[in-house]
Amino acid sequence: MLIKPIELTQQFIAVVPAAGAGKRMLANCPKQYLTIDNKTILEHTVERLLSHPSINKVIIALSANDEYFPQTSLINNVQVETVIGGKERVDSVLAGLTAIDPEDYSWVLVHDAARPCVTHDDISSLITHCLAKEVGGLLAAPVRDTMKRSVLSTLNGQQVLSTVARENLWHALTPQMFPVRELKAAIINGLKQGAELTDESSAIERANLPSLLISASSENIKITHPDDLALATFFLAKQKQQQHKPTQQETP
Secondary structure: OOOOOOOOOOOEEEEEEEOOOOHHHOOOOOHHHOEEOOEEHHHHHHHHHHOOOOEEEEEEEEOOOOOOHHHOHHHHOOOEEEEEOOOOHHHHHHHHHHOOOOOOOOEEEEOOOOOOOOOHHHHHHHHHHHHHHOOOEEEEEEOOOOEEEEEEEOOOEEEEEEEEOOOOOEEEEEEEEEEHHHHHHHHHHHHHOOOOOOOHHHHHHHOOOOOEEEEOOOOOOOOOOHHHHHHHHHHHHHHHHHHOOOOOOOOO
C-alpha cells in the first residue's frame, strides 16, 4: 500500500546513544570518535540528522568519562544536548528519553552513533509512514542472503546447525521512531522484567505494540568492524557527490 507523501512541518527530536566503547573496531578510541575526512563519525551522524528539515534537536548520551566529545564541533552546537549514558545501549537511550519533555516533542527518533550514512530520503520516509499510520516504526532491510543457525562444536568450532528461512526476515536498522511516552514506558517495563532490549522495537514488541518496517537504503551501514570504515567513507563521498551534482535545469 502506497503512503501519500505529507508535508513535514512538525519538528522532531533525536536521541543518539554514544556511550559505548566499540571494542570490535580494535581502535585506540571509541569508534564514534574515529574520523572520516577530518570529522568524527559522531559529528557526521549528528550533522546528518540536524541537516534534515524535520529534526531540530539531538540529545547525545555520552560516557561519564568521555574525554573526546569536548574536542568536537558539537560541543558548541545549540541544537545538541548531552546526557550521561549507561552501561548498555538501552540505558543510554532511556537517559535520553528522560531528558525529553513530551509536551515539546511527542515523537522521538533513536539513531545509532555509528550510522553516519543514513539518507534524508529514508528519514523522511520513516517519519511520513509513522505519522500517516500513527504507529511507531523503524528503518529496516529485508534479508537477501541464505541464513544459517550455528552450533558450537568442541571439535570444529562454529558449524552449521540448520538453515533459517529468510522469508519475512529483516535487518533492523535505525533511526527507530516511536511516541516518547510509549517508548519510555516500554523500556522501563522491559528492564524491570529483566528483558534484553537490544533496540527500541524490541521493547515495543514486549509491550505488545506494533512497529512498522520501512525499507531503507543499503548504504545505512553501522560501523562495527575495521572494514566498515572504508565502506562508510565511500558512501559518504558518493552521497556528497550526488548532493552537489547539478540538476538537468542547472546544467548549462
